[in-house]
Amino acid sequence: MYRTMVLALGLTLGTGTIALADSPWTGGDNLPTSPLACDSSGGGGGAAAGNYDGGQPTGAPDLKGKPVKVVDVPKLIGIGYFNATSKGIADAAKELGNVDAKTDGPTQANIDQQITFIDNYITSGVNGILFSANDPVAIAPVLKKALSKGIHVVGYDANSQPDAREWFVNQAQFNGIGKAMVDDMAKEIGEDGAFAIVTSTFTTPNQARWISEMAAYQAKCHPKMKWLETVEAQEDNNLSFNQATTLINKYGDDLKGIFGMTSVATPASAEAVTQANKCGKIAVVGLATPNAMKPYVAKDCVKSVVLWNPVDLGYAAMYVLRAAIDGDLKPGATSVKAGKLGELQIINGSEVLLGAPTTFTKDNINDFDF
Amino acid sequence: MTAALDRVLRHESILGLLLIATLAVLAGQSEAFFTADNLLNQGRLMAEVGLVTLPMTFVIITGGIDLSVGSIFGLCCILLGVFWQKVGMPLPVAMVAAILMGGVAGLGNGIIITRFKVPPLIATLATLALYRGLAEGIAQARSVRGYPDWFFQLGQYDFLGAPTQLWILIALFIAAAFVLGMTTFGRTIYAIGSNEVAARFSGLKVDRAKLVIYGTSGLISGLAAVIFVSRVSTTRSDMGTGLELDVITAVVLGGTSIFGGRGTIIGTGLGLILMQALKNGLALAGVKGDGTIVVIGAVLIAAILIGNLLSRNGDG
Numbered sequence: 001m002y003r004t005m006v007l008a009l010g011l012t013l014g015t016g017t018i019a020l021a022d023s024p025w026t027g028g029d030n031l032p033t034s035p036l037a038c039d040s041s042g043g044g045g046g047a048a049a050g051n052y053d054g055g056q057p058t059g060a061p062d063l064k065g066k067p068v069k070v071v072d073v074p075k076l077i078g079i080g081y082f083n084a085t086s087k088g089i090a091d092a093a094k095e096l097g098n099v100d101a102k103t104d105g106p107t108q109a110n111i112d113q114q115i116t117f118i119d120n121y122i123t124s125g126v127n128g129i130l131f132s133a134n135d136p137v138a139i140a141p142v143l144k145k146a147l148s149k150g151i152h153v154v155g156y157d158a159n160s161q162p163d164a165r166e167w168f169v170n171q172a173q174f175n176g177i178g179k180a181m182v183d184d185m186a187k188e189i190g191e192d193g194a195f196a197i198v199t200s201t202f203t204t205p206n207q208a209r210w211i212s213e214m215a216a217y218q219a220k221c222h223p224k225m226k227w228l229e230t231v232e233a234q235e236d237n238n239l240s241f242n243q244a245t246t247l248i249n250k251y252g253d254d255l256k257g258i259f260g261m262t263s264v265a266t267p268a269s270a271e272a273v274t275q276a277n278k279c280g281k282i283a284v285v286g287l288a289t290p291n292a293m294k295p296y297v298a299k300d301c302v303k304s305v306v307l308w309n310p311v312d313l314g315y316a317a318m319y320v321l322r323a324a325i326d327g328d329l330k331p332g333a334t335s336v337k338a339g340k341l342g343e344l345q346i347i348n349g350s351e352v353l354l355g356a357p358t359t360f361t362k363d364n365i366n367d368f369d370f
Numbered sequence: 371m372t373a374a375l376d377r378v379l380r381h382e383s384i385l386g387l388l389l390i391a392t393l394a395v396l397a398g399q400s401e402a403f404f405t406a407d408n409l410l411n412q413g414r415l416m417a418e419v420g421l422v423t424l425p426m427t428f429v430i431i432t433g434g435i436d437l438s439v440g441s442i443f444g445l446c447c448i449l450l451g452v453f454w455q456k457v458g459m460p461l462p463v464a465m466v467a468a469i470l471m472g473g474v475a476g477l478g479n480g481i482i483i484t485r486f487k488v489p490p491l492i493a494t495l496a497t498l499a500l501y502r503g504l505a506e507g508i509a510q511a512r513s514v515r516g517y518p519d520w521f522f523q524l525g526q527y528d529f530l531g532a533p534t535q536l537w538i539l540i541a542l543f544i545a546a547a548f549v550l551g552m553t554t555f556g557r558t559i560y561a562i563g564s565n566e567v568a569a570r571f572s573g574l575k576v577d578r579a580k581l582v583i584y585g586t587s588g589l590i591s592g593l594a595a596v597i598f599v600s601r602v603s604t605t606r607s608d609m610g611t612g613l614e615l616d617v618i619t620a621v622v623l624g625g626t627s628i629f630g631g632r633g634t635i636i637g638t639g640l641g642l643i644l645m646q647a648l649k650n651g652l653a654l655a656g657v658k659g660d661g662t663i664v665v666i667g668a669v670l671i672a673a674i675l676i677g678n679l680l681s682r683n684g685d686g
Contacts, residue, residue: 029512077659077660102658104653104658104659105659106659107659107660107663108611108612110608110611110612111602111606111608111609112598112602112609112610113659115602116415116649117653117659119411119415120649120650120653120654121653123402123405123407123408123411123650123654124400124402124653124654124656125402135513135602135604135606137513137515137602137603137604138602138603138604138606140603141526141601141602141603201608202506202510
């Protein structure tokens with residue numbers, strides 16, 4: 001009896017695995033990609049405003065210019081990146097003068113906890129919610145509930161389904177990041193070099209999206225480059241270092257470059273390359289905050305680091321939320337004013353584009369402090 | 371035996387008083403707390419954890435523990451999606467199959483514990499990793515979405531004025547309280563926890579009882595998983611991470627002894643409600659997330675200390 005059950009378990013799991021193993025898998029998601037043209041320089045921008053596809057709050061009170069209470073629920077609290085976005089939100093709230101903003105969220109990137117946090121804030125009666133989604137679909141019902149109670153909802157950093165929020169502040173378009181990363185890598189290791197990727201987890205939406213866009217852009221514009229492997233490192237410093245070291249040992253001289261997909265994986269990969277005495281032989285290209293990368297850039301071990309400014313991201317999100325509450329930002333708008341950042345362009349229907357990603361090099365990295 | 375029963379009841383009355391006091395304080399902190407809307411919504415949010423606390427109470431009363439419930443939960447979420455979308459089963463069949471697979475996973479725990487005499491802590495620690503690994507391997511980071519609208523009845527909509535899953539929780543709560551308190555099987559569970567060797571020599575079917583409770587634990591985790599998928603409308607392999615800690619906290623807070631032999635379903639219910647009320651009430655009162663977990667930890671220690679103190683007095 002038990003044996004039959006165990007056998008049944010094995011069989012079902014087996015079929016499940018087979019059913020899913022129909023395409024070789026690189027760490028990307030299976031959504032459609034839109035690689036940019038090969039020649040134009042720089043990433044991001046250029047997209048049209050498109051038709052508005054966001055959701056609108058029902059029966060939202062007119063609060064134009066009035067003091068409001070808003071809450072920011074990031075994926076998790078207590079890491080450098082979200083401390084920076086939270087600082088940007090606080091800065092903008094202070095500048096606006098009529099916003100009481102606070103950041104609260106789970107201490108682990110957990111969808112259930114994030115949903116519960118938002119649900120509780122809906123009950124406690126806030127006027128606006130800022131979020132960075134741990135999962136675009138799972139978060140949608142609770143955000144729709146907020147909209148149905150007349151609460152304004154704006155996302156930043158990681159999107160939800162479009163109809164579950166009014167606006168999303170996009171730090172950089174996925175295909176822009178994909179292009180910037182792959183172009184930088186091709187410049188360093190040549191058109192026929194082989195590379196590997198260290199990502200966070202295969203379930204993180206942004207990283208999966210970037211990897212898909214990178215794969216599409218690489219296939220289109222640098223077809224001879226060779227994709228060796230994508231490994232998970234969970235935004236954990238130690239694990240990222242170990243995974244990068246394993247890649248270096250496993251592929252030996254074949255490995256010409258490593259992509260770091262998170263602000264943790266990139267410095268850890270650079271450290272692994274440094275400790276393996278492979279500086280100059282293995283290129284590291286990745287998303288990272290400048291402070292963590294300064295030592296490696298100074299030693300010439302890393303040539304360029306790609307990222308947007310997370311403080312600006314939070315700052316812009318707060319301004320967009322205020323504009324939505326005030327009624328200044330309506331469906332169909334093509335741009336929105338965001339304080340010191342000036343006019344931000346609206347793309348893809350209901351996304352506010354922060355700008356092209358910044359590439360930090362030896363020349364400018366010391367001008368940034370985050 | 372009656373003395374032990376008195377002690378249990380005493381812990382429950384303390385917990386009841388503590389709960390009433392907490393509710394009163396929290397209601398004073400925020401107007402939004404004591405509204406029907408909020409309370410029913412909390413019923414929705416605590417249903418998954420609440421369901422899993424029921425078999426966990428049985429497991430802990432036998433002196434065992436099941437750390438793998440969160441992983442079984444994650445595995446069943448993924449299997450539901452895979453059965454439906456990849457294997458092509460009709461959704462109702464996939465729901466039943468996913469729940470049954472939870473039962474199989476739970477039976478796996480039971481077999482390891484009874485046949486190979488592995489301590490439950492070790493056995494389920496191993497399957498905690500094993501089942502989560504299976505879930506991630508099967509899912510390959512892809513989530514399954516796009517469920518039909520009727521499926522959300524279970525997790526997002528109301529039935530007779532209250533969240534659907536709250537009715538399921540209440541029904542199973544009554545069933546569990548009946549089985550534990552009024553049947554021979556329930557008394558077998560207490561006997562195993564009080565003295566397993568004596569229970570064996572008394573001719574009780576100890577291994578069979580353990581298989582049943584670990585299997586049920588998996589089965590109910592599967593049910594909770596299906597409800598959760600319906601509530602959040604997508605599946606991911608990291609669902610239910612850390613669920614075991616919430617579940618065990620609620621059970622222990624409810625006065626079930628981690629050494630076995632003591633505990634009731636009513637107590638577990640009170641522990642669960644107290645925990646959920648604290649989480650929700652403190653958030654509404656403006657306490658941040660990290661503060662809330664500190665308070666829950668403190669309340670857990672306080673409840674156990676008071677319980678121990680009184681039971682020692684009772685022993686004279």
